[in-house]
Amino acid sequence: MSRAFNFCAGPATLPEAVLKQAQSEMLDWRGTGMSVMEMSHRSDEFVAIAETAEQDLRELAGISDDYAVLFMQGGASSQFATIPLNLLGDKTSADYINTGIWSKKAIAEAKRYADVNVAGSSEDSGFTTVPDPAGWNTRADAAYLHYTPNETIGGLEYYFIPDSGDVPLVADMSSTMLSRPVDVSKFGLIYAGAQKNIGPSGLVVVIIRKDLLGKARKETPTMMNYQVIADNGSMYNTPATYSWYLAGLVFKWLKEQGGVQAMGEINARKARKLYDFIDGNDFYANPIEPRFRSWMNVPFTLADDALNSEFLKGADARGLLNLKGHRSVGGMRASIYNAMPEEGVDALIDYMAMFAKERG
Numbered sequence: 001m002s003r004a005f006n007f008c009a010g011p012a013t014l015p016e017a018v019l020k021q022a023q024s025e026m027l028d029w030r031g032t033g034m035s036v037m038e039m040s041h042r043s044d045e046f047v048a049i050a051e052t053a054e055q056d057l058r059e060l061a062g063i064s065d066d067y068a069v070l071f072m073q074g075g076a077s078s079q080f081a082t083i084p085l086n087l088l089g090d091k092t093s094a095d096y097i098n099t100g101i102w103s104k105k106a107i108a109e110a111k112r113y114a115d116v117n118v119a120g121s122s123e124d125s126g127f128t129t130v131p132d133p134a135g136w137n138t139r140a141d142a143a144y145l146h147y148t149p150n151e152t153i154g155g156l157e158y159y160f161i162p163d164s165g166d167v168p169l170v171a172d173m174s175s176t177m178l179s180r181p182v183d184v185s186k187f188g189l190i191y192a193g194a195q196k197n198i199g200p201s202g203l204v205v206v207i208i209r210k211d212l213l214g215k216a217r218k219e220t221p222t223m224m225n226y227q228v229i230a231d232n233g234s235m236y237n238t239p240a241t242y243s244w245y246l247a248g249l250v251f252k253w254l255k256e257q258g259g260v261q262a263m264g265e266i267n268a269r270k271a272r273k274l275y276d277f278i279d280g281n282d283f284y285a286n287p288i289e290p291r292f293r294s295w296m297n298v299p300f301t302l303a304d305d306a307l308n309s310e311f312l313k314g315a316d317a318r319g320l321l322n323l324k325g326h327r328s329v330g331g332m333r334a335s336i337y338n339a340m341p342e343e344g345v346d347a348l349i350d351y352m353a354m355f356a357k358e359r360g
């Protein structure tokens with residue numbers, strides 16, 4: 001059996017070494033006679049797995065003791081509500097920057113709980129750029145400033161961390177987490193759905209500055225209360241044990257690769273190759289302002305949309321899978337997360353070059 005190159009935006013390709021290790025440990029995890037899936041979350045074995053995963057993540061991302069790391073459930077989307085419920089405190093308003101579909105979803109959900117001020121938006125440009133922070137209409141009395149560092153669907157990524165002053169900065173890092181070094185100390189809260197750079201879907205990692213705990217509104221569901229989750233080591237109820245374990249294997253793998261610094265260099269190279277190819281070929285195009293192009297999600301269009309299905313069929317036949325763009329934007333999208341080997345990008349470029357030559 002051979003593995004294909006899977007360019008899916010999420011759930012996304014995982015490192016082959018991680019899958020093999022999980023396979024080898026499936027029936028009997030280190031002499032326990034059972035799979036991690038079957039273990040009590042209160043067992044010494046699982047608690048060790050969980051603590052090691054957290055420790056490795058702290059090391060990889062440079063997370064200090066000023067922050068709690070939570071392994072929650074419900075995906076990144078559940079955080080769209082969890083954040084305002086927990087962070088508004090005695091305030092009523094929150095600032096959001098709108099750079100695409102995921103920002104919009106976060107904004108729509110927050111509006112159910114907060115007076116949302118869209119302090120900056122690039123909607124007028126069709127989300128092809130990040131609005132200039134000099135023009136952001138942020139408010140000093142906002143409970144937090146939320147932004148989406150990488151818009152997975154549009155393929156738009158910030159190359160800077162916004163300065164929110166004393167207002168806690170909140171970031172949806174679902175599709176950029178661990179892809180490059182980031183100064184966590186600049187953030188009040190970071191969250192990331194796992195299914196891109198961390199592990200299986202459903203799990204969501206939340207990194208929260210400890211002084212932001214304990215402000216949840218009275219009506220906040222217990223399972224969404226950060227303080228409760230932190231006080232219980234993310235085990236107030238039965239956590240997503242197998243996903244947590246798999247995330248731990250991914251963190252170990254990342255450390256073996258040289259950590260996020262090394263990944264950042266590889267990711268920059270993979271993205272540059274692909275964008276350079278797209279820019280150098282009249283048949284393909286990417287609409288994003290070059291300095292805001294995502295390293296992780298590379299959307300592109302063909303010169304003629306009528307060729308899309310033929311392009312996808314040929315790609316599938318070569319084991320280049322899931323290149324179809326999101327239904328809302330069309331075209332193609334190659335997601336090239338940490339676990340996508342450089343050979344996958346090379347194989348995609350070879351195919352794109354051949355297709356353009358034959359059909360262009």
Ligand SMILES: Cc1ncc(COP(=O)(O)O)c(C=O)c1O
Nearest residue numbers: 010075076077102152174175193
């Ligand atoms: C940036 C971003 N935020 C949020 C989500 C939603 O994540 P989930 O499906 O885990 O709720 C996604 C996509 O999957 C995403 O790419």
